[in-house]
Amino acid sequence: EIVVTQSPATLSLSPGERATLSCRASQSVSSYLAWYQQKPGQAPRLLIYDASNRATGIPARFSGSGSGTDFTLTISSLEPEDFAVYYCQQRSDSLTFGGGTKVEIK
Amino acid sequence: QLQLQESGPGLVKPSETLSLTCTVSGDSISSSSYYWVWIRQPPGKGLEWIGSISYSGSTYYNPSLKSRVTISVDTSKNQFSLKLSSVTAADTAVYYCAREVFGVVIYMDVWGKGTTVTVSS
Numbered sequence: 001e002i003v004v005t006q007s008p009a010t011l012s013l014s015p016g017e018r019a020t021l022s023c024r025a026s027q028s029v030s031s032y033l034a035w036y037q038q039k040p041g042q043a044p045r046l047l048i049y050d051a052s053n054r055a056t057g058i059p060a061r062f063s064g065s066g067s068g069t070d071f072t073l074t075i076s077s078l079e080p081e082d083f084a085v086y087y088c089q090q091r092s093d094s095l096t097f098g099g100g101t102k103v104e105i106k
Numbered sequence: 107q108l109q110l111q112e113s114g115p116g117l118v119k120p121s122e123t124l125s126l127t128c129t130v131s132g133d134s135i136s137s138s139s140y141y142w143v144w145i146r147q148p149p150g151k152g153l154e155w156i157g158s159i160s161y162s163g164s165t166y167y168n169p170s171l172k173s174r175v176t177i178s179v180d181t182s183k184n185q186f187s188l189k190l191s192s193v194t195a196a197d198t199a200v201y202y203c204a205r206e207v208f209g210v211v212i213y214m215d216v217w218g219k220g221t222t223v224t225v226s227s
Binding site: 032036038042043044046050053055087089091095098099100 | 154158
């Protein structure tokens with residue numbers, strides 16, 4: 001099973017700051033990596049697929065990069081609505097999620 | 107606009123079988139471009155994939171749950187279903203169904219709102 005590890009567990013930032021979230025797979029997943037945002041009481045929402053492609057309707061401040069085992073989700077300038085939990089998910093071999101990164105207001 | 111809606115009992119007794127249905131509206135479930143997925147989230151924890159099914163009935167499951175999980179599809183009703191047997195308190199979670207686009211790229215683009223299932227006597 002491919003293990004997906006996200007870091008940090010919590011990121012404390014202020015609106016307007018840049019957020020950098022990391023996701024590491026225990027073996028190569030090529031570019032079969034997606035990112036989801038989840039707010040309290042809501043279902044996850046797709047942000048990024050294929051490591052770097054923004055989903056429909058996702059603002060340009062969200063970007064994804066990486067391939068193989070190391071991936072990054074960047075939010076260039078945090079808006080109030082961006083404070084949430086973010087999950088990465090690999091789909092190269094079966095399907096596994098990372099443990100999540102909570103982006104909280106500092 | 108595609109929508110997914112989970113339904114089923116909100117309370118299940120320990121050792122019994124949890125049964126949920128996901129109803130797909132706004133599009134046909136019968137497309138080779140998609141898989142249909144069950145995911146759960148225990149209170150305060152992360153997301154866990156349970157299993158997936160194609161419209162033709164091909165399934166694959168999380169190895170850690172495989173012995174207790176059955177996912178089926180009913181194309182005539184545009185639904186797919188989850189059965190999880192021998193439940194314990196550890197199976198208490200919000201259960202989500204989702205559509206997975208399956209092709210050159212793979213991702214889950216549409217999710218249901220989720221349904222809470224509590225395992226308790």
